[in-house]
Amino acid sequence: MENLREMFQIMTRRFGLLDKNCCSVGGRDISIIHSHILYEIDNQHNPSMQQVADALGTDITTFSRQVQSLVKMNLVKKSPLPEDKRVYILSLTTEGKLVATTIDQQMNTYLNDVFSHMNEFEKETVIRSIKLLNEAMAKTSNCCTIPMR
Amino acid sequence: MENLREMFQIMTRRFGLLDKNCCSVGGRDISIIHSHILYEIDNQHNPSMQQVADALGTDITTFSRQVQSLVKMNLVKKSPLPEDKRVYILSLTTEGKLVATTIDQQMNTYLNDVFSHMNEFEKETVIRSIKLLNEAMAKTSNCCTIPMR
DNA sequence: AATAAATACTTGCATATTGCAAATAAACTT
DNA sequence: AAGTTTATTTGCAATATGCAAGTATTTATT
Numbered sequence: 001m002e003n004l005r006e007m008f009q010i011m012t013r014r015f016g017l018l019d020k021n022c023c024s025v026g027g028r029d030i031s032i033i034h035s036h037i038l039y040e041i042d043n044q045h046n047p048s049m050q051q052v053a054d055a056l057g058t059d060i061t062t063f064s065r066q067v068q069s070l071v072k073m074n075l076v077k078k079s080p081l082p083e084d085k086r087v088y089i090l091s092l093t094t095e096g097k098l099v100a101t102t103i104d105q106q107m108n109t110y111l112n113d114v115f116s117h118m119n120e121f122e123k124e125t126v127i128r129s130i131k132l133l134n135e136a137m138a139k140t141s142n143c144c145t146i147p148m149r
Numbered sequence: 150m151e152n153l154r155e156m157f158q159i160m161t162r163r164f165g166l167l168d169k170n171c172c173s174v175g176g177r178d179i180s181i182i183h184s185h186i187l188y189e190i191d192n193q194h195n196p197s198m199q200q201v202a203d204a205l206g207t208d209i210t211t212f213s214r215q216v217q218s219l220v221k222m223n224l225v226k227k228s229p230l231p232e233d234k235r236v237y238i239l240s241l242t243t244e245g246k247l248v249a250t251t252i253d254q255q256m257n258t259y260l261n262d263v264f265s266h267m268n269e270f271e272k273e274t275v276i277r278s279i280k281l282l283n284e285a286m287a288k289t290s291n292c293c294t295i296p297m298r
Numbered sequence: 299a300a301t302a303a304a305t306a307c308t309t310g311c312a313t314a315t316t317g318c319a320a321a322t323a324a325a326c327t328t
Numbered sequence: 329a330a331g332t333t334t335a336t337t338t339g340c341a342a343t344a345t346g347c348a349a350g351t352a353t354t355t356a357t358t
Contacts, residue, residue: 005256007279009188012168014286015161017206033344039158050306057166059346064308066344086306086353107154110289117285129278130156136266137163140259182315199335208317213337215315235324235335 018110023103030099033058033066034075038100041076041090048087049078075099167259172252177222179248182207182215187224187249190239197236198227224248 019032030038040052047055053063067090070076075096081087092100115123168181179187189201196204202212216239219225224245230236241249264272 003257004260004276005253006192007276007283008164008256008260010283011279011286012161012164013185013205014283015157016165019161020206031343036162043155048306056162057169060307061309061347062345068308069343084306084354088307104154107157108152111153111157114282114285114289117288118281122281125274126278126281127153127156129275130160132267132271133263133275134156134159134163136263137160139266140263197335209336210318210338211316217337233325233335237336 018107022110023106025099025102030103034070035100035103037063037066037070038075038092038096038103041092042097042100046089046091048081048089050087052090070096167256171259172255174248174251179252183219183224184249184252186212186215186219187241187245187252190225190241191246191249195238195240197230197238199236201239219245 019035023030023035036056037052040055041047044051044055049063049067050060053060056063058066067076067078071078074093077091077093077096078088079091081089115126118126168184172179172184185205186201189204190196193200193204198212198216199209202209205212207215216225216227220227223242226240226242226245227237228240230238264275267275
């Protein structure tokens with residue numbers, strides 16, 4: 001049986017490079033970290049700082065500063081939560097939403113590009129497999145869900 | 150049809166976290182970058198600096214310094230190439246080889262852990278799918294193979 | 299109600315990582 | 329022999345990191 005790790009190493013490296021090079025929106029380059037933060041804010045329902053930082057596995061102090069810069073770039077808004085004044089709720093500004101959507105499109109375009117090299121059956125198989133993999137990883141406690149090991 | 154990007158985002162995040170937390174070998178923590186460099190040196194045949202840096206998509210100047218620190222840690226050896234004195238060939242020291250092997254084992258253990266949540270058929274399907282995916286990505290020129298777009 | 303403990307977030311600091319520009323040194327081109 | 333390309337290193341300035349310590353607020357304990 002072939003080396004499992006090698007396959008996954010190659011795959012994750014490719015996606016890592018994709019992330020690294022993606023994306024430039026409206027002439028401005030968005031770093032990986034920033035794009036992941038935008039994605040996560042967009043996908044959670046009124047998340048707090050802590051929630052997003054946890055989801056991304058980023059140290060909260062680093063995260064705090066990343067958010068500060070996104071706020072300066074006018075992509076993210078920090079709103080104090082009335083019920084608990086310690087908490088800030090994150091949301092995307094109109095511009096941030098636009099950037100997030102554009103990145104999403106670019107990623108989907110790339111993925112469709114990749115799938116265009118497969119037939120319909122293979123494509124369905126791969127998509128189903130990624131789902132299976134995600135579910136299995138979610139069940140694997142000793143790494144990579146929150147909280148970490 | 151569900152959102153393709155979301156599935157892949159989740160998957161790559163999980164593998165990213167895995168990478169980030171993996172691995173500690175003999176009491177010393179190995180960073181992602183270092184573990185990827187060790188992996189790549191181990192898998193290529195007497196690679197030069199440039200070759201490894203290219204494979205990893207790392208800027209050569211950053212890479213040069215990373216290798217310097219790996220040499221200091223006594224994990225990597227840099228040997229001048231007699232035929233072309235501009236070139237340095239990279240190899241793992243005995244200790245580096247041990248570290249690389251240990252990381253490999255840890256990763257394989259984790260992967261087997263993940264696959265233990267699937268039946269044999271699902272497992273085979275997923276493995277075949279990752280292969281398909283890697284092949285398709287290799288054919289997709291506009292990103293994430295070398296040279297980059 | 300007063301004090302202690304926990305939680306959410308920010309700042310100080312010291313260290314590490316990044317990549318561009320420029321330098322060196324060796325190999326090819328003409 | 330002079331000019332160009334290639335492989336690698338260093339200078340530097342910008343950015344990212346995470347621990348320790350700080351502020352502010354909420355929850356728990358007495």
